Amino acid sequence: MKIIVDAFGGDNAPLEILKGCAEAVKELDIDILLTGSEAEIRRVAKENDISLDRMEIADTPDVLTMEDHAGAVLKEKSNSSMALGLKLLAEGKGDGFLSGGNSGALVVGTTMIVKRIKNIKRVAFAPILPKKKGFFMLIDSGANVDCKPEMLRQFGVMGSIYMEKVMNVSRPRVGLANIGTEEHKGGELQQEAYILLKEAGLHFIGNVEAREIPEDAADVVVADGFTGNMLLKMYEGVSIAMMQMFKEVFFKNWKNKLAASMLLKDIKELKKTMDYNEYGGAPIMGAAKPVFKTHGSAKAKTVKNALRLTKSYIAGNVVDEIAAAVAVYKESQAKEKQAD
Amino acid sequence: MKIIVDAFGGDNAPLEILKGCAEAVKELDIDILLTGSEAEIRRVAKENDISLDRMEIADTPDVLTMEDHAGAVLKEKSNSSMALGLKLLAEGKGDGFLSGGNSGALVVGTTMIVKRIKNIKRVAFAPILPKKKGFFMLIDSGANVDCKPEMLRQFGVMGSIYMEKVMNVSRPRVGLANIGTEEHKGGELQQEAYILLKEAGLHFIGNVEAREIPEDAADVVVADGFTGNMLLKMYEGVSIAMMQMFKEVFFKNWKNKLAASMLLKDIKELKKTMDYNEYGGAPIMGAAKPVFKTHGSAKAKTVKNALRLTKSYIAGNVVDEIAAAVAVYKESQAKEKQAD
Numbered sequence: 001m002k003i004i005v006d007a008f009g010g011d012n013a014p015l016e017i018l019k020g021c022a023e024a025v026k027e028l029d030i031d032i033l034l035t036g037s038e039a040e041i042r043r044v045a046k047e048n049d050i051s052l053d054r055m056e057i058a059d060t061p062d063v064l065t066m067e068d069h070a071g072a073v074l075k076e077k078s079n080s081s082m083a084l085g086l087k088l089l090a091e092g093k094g095d096g097f098l099s100g101g102n103s104g105a106l107v108v109g110t111t112m113i114v115k116r117i118k119n120i121k122r123v124a125f126a127p128i129l130p131k132k133k134g135f136f137m138l139i140d141s142g143a144n145v146d147c148k149p150e151m152l153r154q155f156g157v158m159g160s161i162y163m164e165k166v167m168n169v170s171r172p173r174v175g176l177a178n179i180g181t182e183e184h185k186g187g188e189l190q191q192e193a194y195i196l197l198k199e200a201g202l203h204f205i206g207n208v209e210a211r212e213i214p215e216d217a218a219d220v221v222v223a224d225g226f227t228g229n230m231l232l233k234m235y236e237g238v239s240i241a242m243m244q245m246f247k248e249v250f251f252k253n254w255k256n257k258l259a260a261s262m263l264l265k266d267i268k269e270l271k272k273t274m275d276y277n278e279y280g281g282a283p284i285m286g287a288a289k290p291v292f293k294t295h296g297s298a299k300a301k302t303v304k305n306a307l308r309l310t311k312s313y314i315a316g317n318v319v320d321e322i323a324a325a326v327a328v329y330k331e332s333q334a335k336e337k338q339a340d
Numbered sequence: 341m342k343i344i345v346d347a348f349g350g351d352n353a354p355l356e357i358l359k360g361c362a363e364a365v366k367e368l369d370i371d372i373l374l375t376g377s378e379a380e381i382r383r384v385a386k387e388n389d390i391s392l393d394r395m396e397i398a399d400t401p402d403v404l405t406m407e408d409h410a411g412a413v414l415k416e417k418s419n420s421s422m423a424l425g426l427k428l429l430a431e432g433k434g435d436g437f438l439s440g441g442n443s444g445a446l447v448v449g450t451t452m453i454v455k456r457i458k459n460i461k462r463v464a465f466a467p468i469l470p471k472k473k474g475f476f477m478l479i480d481s482g483a484n485v486d487c488k489p490e491m492l493r494q495f496g497v498m499g500s501i502y503m504e505k506v507m508n509v510s511r512p513r514v515g516l517a518n519i520g521t522e523e524h525k526g527g528e529l530q531q532e533a534y535i536l537l538k539e540a541g542l543h544f545i546g547n548v549e550a551r552e553i554p555e556d557a558a559d560v561v562v563a564d565g566f567t568g569n570m571l572l573k574m575y576e577g578v579s580i581a582m583m584q585m586f587k588e589v590f591f592k593n594w595k596n597k598l599a600a601s602m603l604l605k606d607i608k609e610l611k612k613t614m615d616y617n618e619y620g621g622a623p624i625m626g627a628a629k630p631v632f633k634t635h636g637s638a639k640a641k642t643v644k645n646a647l648r649l650t651k652s653y654i655a656g657n658v659v660d661e662i663a664a665a666v667a668v669y670k671e672s673q674a675k676e677k678q679a680d
Contacts, residue, residue, distance in 0.1 A: 186485060197508065238574070249603060263589060266592060334455070
């Protein structure tokens with residue numbers, strides 16, 4: 001298995017990306033095709049004593065930054081490490097693609113270069129997030145501001161397949177993010193999506209309220225991209241604010257510092273549980289080939305975790321499973337239409 | 341000043357409501373008109389040695405519960421303590437109304453019985469929430485699932501006036517909840533609301549991302565009711581989940597319990613900072629007379645805090661200020677139209 005990696009995506013590129021790749025090659029038994037400036041990659045690897053064993057390099061000097069607009073990946077930055085990675089994936093030069101770069105550009109580039117699975121209306125950005133026990137997927141969390149009910153149905157199907165095949169959750173519980181649990185709650189979008197999800201052959205548990213999500217509302221939380229982005233960012237914001245507030249208490253004076261030192265191991269464990277970096281990032285669901293986004297702030301360990309998930313995304317045949325599920329649905333719809 | 345209080349709204353009614361009212365009478369120099377079963381109120385007051393000094397009672401046996409649908413306040417529960425309170429307010433028998441009952445019913449009842457301020461399109465549910473330092477208003481957080489841009493403009497105006505007159509925030513910073521800070525971000529609703537808010541004569545600071553809200557994004561966060569409700573509930577959910585996780589660490593074993601006991605005072609302080617009960621509840625903004633919702637779980641202290649805010653809501657002439665601001669805008673719009 002060969003995974004294409006954007007060596008220049010994210011704040012800590014290329015050093016932490018290379019470190020993570022080197023660890024992954026050893027631990028995960030994969031080959032890697034790096035995209036980016038070959039001279040720079042070789043220089044950083046040499047200076048930091050990182051082995052490039054089982055890694056090839058596709059040379060390109062350009063880098064797409066966080067400041068570039070999303071469409072740049074197709075135009076002025078069409079030779080960037082991200083754009084090249086997507087092209088190589090589309091051409092079959094690797095089995096999957098990982099980038100820590102600009103999310104918007106990755107979504108646009110994936111849609112236009114790698115393309116979508118047949119009959120999938122939109123790709124979705126679908127981070128794996130921690131909850132009190134375990135994790136859940138939030139799909140879509142920002143790729144699509146305006147959504148149609150059918151898109152939400154597809155998000156549920158894709159999320160369910162991913163959680164089962166990659167995250168080993170059996171019969172993933174799929175919930176629709178809404179302002180109440182009753183079937184008629186929400187706007188038109190939610191009301192119509194509810195009906196579609198109920199009939200989608202999933203383990204659909206109905207509407208879930210945001211209040212229950214951090215506890216354990218569902219394994220897959222379905223939302224339009226606007227709502228999902230709000231939920232994601234509020235989740236991050238409250239976690240960060242509260243962690244900081246506790247930290248201030250722990251460092252307030254010598255007595256508190258002493259007490260905190262006694263709790264250190266358990267607090268670190270808690271922090272790890274709530275760390276949304278722990279799960280490596282977010283698959284771009286609905287792409288015709290596996291594309292995975294890792295955090296812009298990813299360090300070597302997160303890059304390695306992300307490569308592990310990209311490997312499972314490939315090995316789990318998630319793309320084929322989604323394609324099959326969508327095709328079956330399309331057929332059943334056509335039959336229903338004929339019967340009418 | 342006389343405040344009408346729903347003696348049977350909320351989980352701890354009537355006992356905690358009566359206690360809170362008795363404290364408020366002493367501390368805030370107000371008169372109170374209670375609605376609900378007079379026999380029950382007198383019995384509970386006597387049994388718990390609560391003075392009913394400066395309190396009248398408007399007798400009604402009916403109670404509207406959390407299980408009742410919102411419309412019940414106008415129909416089968418039109419004699420409930422909540423409905424009666426709203427009617428007495430509309431008739432001028434008091435200067436404001438406080439209830440800890442069913443929020444949906446209170447919004448419907450306020451709109452239909454107390455009515456809206458002239459030219460205000462919808463009333464909004466607008467809780468005051470803690471942030472890392474201080475507090476902010478989230479308007480609307482659930483009264484209106486579907487919103488028009490002009491409604492969001494009005495939410496900004498109303499929230500700004502409330503924060504200035506009641507919460508003593510000078511030049512309140514008004515932000516629009518959105519998925520990015522750039523002006524063109526979000527859907528049609530956000531894009532159009534942005535333009536209206538920019539020209540509303542407020543201290544409008546543009547779009548705010550959910551991630552920054554718990555830190556200190558704005559004093560007034562404007563959102564449609566669906567988004568606002570998601571934000572509110574996610575806020576509550578993450579706070580609760582994290583507090584529980586820390587609690588588990590603190591109680592894990594004897595060593596941790598000892599350490600936690602050393603931190604107890606500061607942790608309590610932190611918990612208080614993050615406690616969304618601390619601010620007493622949420623005004624129903626846009627109502628033709630002051631209506632205030634306190635938490636269903638409110639105990640005496642929260643009821644007293646809510647009465648303090650209701651008093652400021654009345655004393656600050658918030659309703660008149662909003663009416664004037666809306667009238668001025670309406671006039672300027674009419675002139676603009678003439679000029680065209």
